[in-house]
Amino acid sequence: MFNKLFQLVSYDLGIDLGSSNILIQVLGKGIAVREPTVVARNKKTKEIVAVGSEAKKMIGRTPGQLETVLPLQNSVISDFDATVGMLSYYFKKLHESHGFRIKVPRPRVAVGIPTSVTDVEKKAVRDAALAAGAREAFLIEHPLAIAVGSNLPIFEAAGILLVDIGGGTTELAVISLGGIVINKSLKIAGTEMDEAIINYLRLKYSVLIGLPTAEALKVQIGSASDSGKNEKMMVVRGRDLSNGLPKSLRVSAAEIREALAPILNQILSGITDIVEETPPELLGDITQKGVYLSGGVSQLPGLESLVTEIAKIPCMVVEDPTSAVVRGCSKVLEDNELLNKVMVRGGVR
Ligand SMILES: Nc1ncnc2c1ncn2[C@@H]1O[C@H](COP(=O)(O)OP(=O)(O)OP(=O)(O)O)[C@@H](O)[C@H]1O
Ligand SMILES: [Mg+2]
Structure with a gap:
């Protein structure tokens, strides 16, 4: 009975609990939260004083009694209490009543999780959502959420290769017939x-x-690659390590490209590795349709053409690559049949 009641007065939410950014979509309304995954709290009492961009601004600037925490590291919960505090803050905020309509923060939620994490790590995500007030929490693996969010035909007997480059991890997966055939995870992405x-x-x-x-x-x-056009420069301030004094630096795009090259090479090796491991029947589909990039780093100019050149497969960035996970989780949550097909089962549900 309570469930029916909560159904009337609570929202259904899709959630992307990323290492760098948290996105929450309210079903029927759209993306309502798109904030850095950062919490600022009192060191002793653990009381949360700020979340999101307000907390991110405090990094490195907190007075003695406060600390800033990144609740997730490499896409896995590293501070359970901070994660619960952050989620319950957003649940409450989203349910704040407007006018006469009272809303209770007991949402039904679908949360994206990485494929290559342990059952204990997956369970922690579900437990955090429930502890924050969710009345039901479903887990959807990132590659499936991204594919659903990008309207890719996941139930066909044809391979789809997805590469999500976020803040903490690069996740690579081949999907066919509604399931993940092979996957890989690299602990290198935007933060590295x-x-x-x-x-x-x-x-x-x-x-x-x-x-x-x-x-x-x-x-x-x-x-990721030289556009051949007149390239930008940027002036930044840092500390001169020879004398400890502040110093301005004029940095060129070519220098940033050089700095990023070793990381990009590791990501490219990850892509060629998964292509090599893909069963031949699926490889044909992938070489035809290409690799789909998502995540914040997929927006790096020149990355599509670099992947196409190195992996010798056409490559494209999905539409709105930073919200594919949350859009997919929301779509799954609003369709019971789809939810039953793609949610994570077993010990973690
Ligand atoms: N235009 C851009 N070019 C390159 N990198 C970008 C751009 N915009 C954002 N990023 C980077 O993307 C990363 C965040 O991506 P995203 O929001 O997909 O990560 P996340 O989902 O929070 O992390 P993860 O999935 O690894 O847990 C950050 O490192 C950010 O600096
Ligand atoms: Mg992500």
């Missing part, structure tokens, strides 16, 4: 790229920049 930029500038100029500055360089002037 930021670290590679920091190391590059430290070694070349003896200047230390912060992670947010490195991320800004990657997003604003980063690229």
Whole structure:
């Protein structure tokens, strides 16, 4: 009976609990949360003082009694309490009543999870959603969520190769007949790229920049291959390691490309490896249809053409590559038949 009641007064939510960004879609309404996965809290009482972009701004600037926490590392929950606190904050916020319509934060949720994680890690995601107030929590593996969110025909007997390059992990998977045939996960993605930029500038100029500055360089002037056009430069500030004083640096797009090359090479090797391991019957489909890229890093200019050149398969970025997981989770949640076919079962449900 309570379930029926909650159904009337609570929303259904699709959730992408990423290492860098959390996205929540309210079914029938659209994406309502798109925020950095960061929590700021009191060190002693653990009381949360800020979440999302407000908490991200506090990184490296907190006074003694506060700390900023990244609740997920490499797409896995590393701080359970912070994850629960963050989810319950958003559940409450989304259900705040408007006018006379009272909403209770007991949502039914579908959360995306990586394929290559343990059952214990998967269960932690479900437990966190339930502890945050969800009355039912379903888990959907990222590749299936991305494919559904991108309207790809997952139930056909034809291979689909997906590569999701996020903040903490690169997930590669081949889907056929509604299931994952093979998959791979690399613990290298956007954050490793930021670290590679920091190391590059430290070694070349003896200047230390912060992670947010490195991320800004990657997003604003980063690229995977030379466009041949007049390239951008960017001026950043860091610390001169020879004397400890602040120093400005003018950084070129070519330098960022050089810094990113080793990381991109590892991702490209991951792609060629999974192609080599793909059963021949599915390989034909993949070489015809190509590889689908998603995740924040898929927006790096020149990446599509680099993958096409190296893996010798056509490559395309899915539509709105950062919201494919949340759109897929939402679509699955609104269709019971589809939910029954694709949700994670067994010990974690
Ligand atoms: N235009 C861009 N070019 C390159 N990288 C970008 C761009 N925009 C965002 N990114 C990077 O994408 C990463 C975040 O991607 P995304 O939101 O898909 O990750 P996530 O889902 O939170 O992480 P994960 O799936 O690994 O747990 C960050 O490292 C960010 O800097
Ligand atoms: Mg992701």
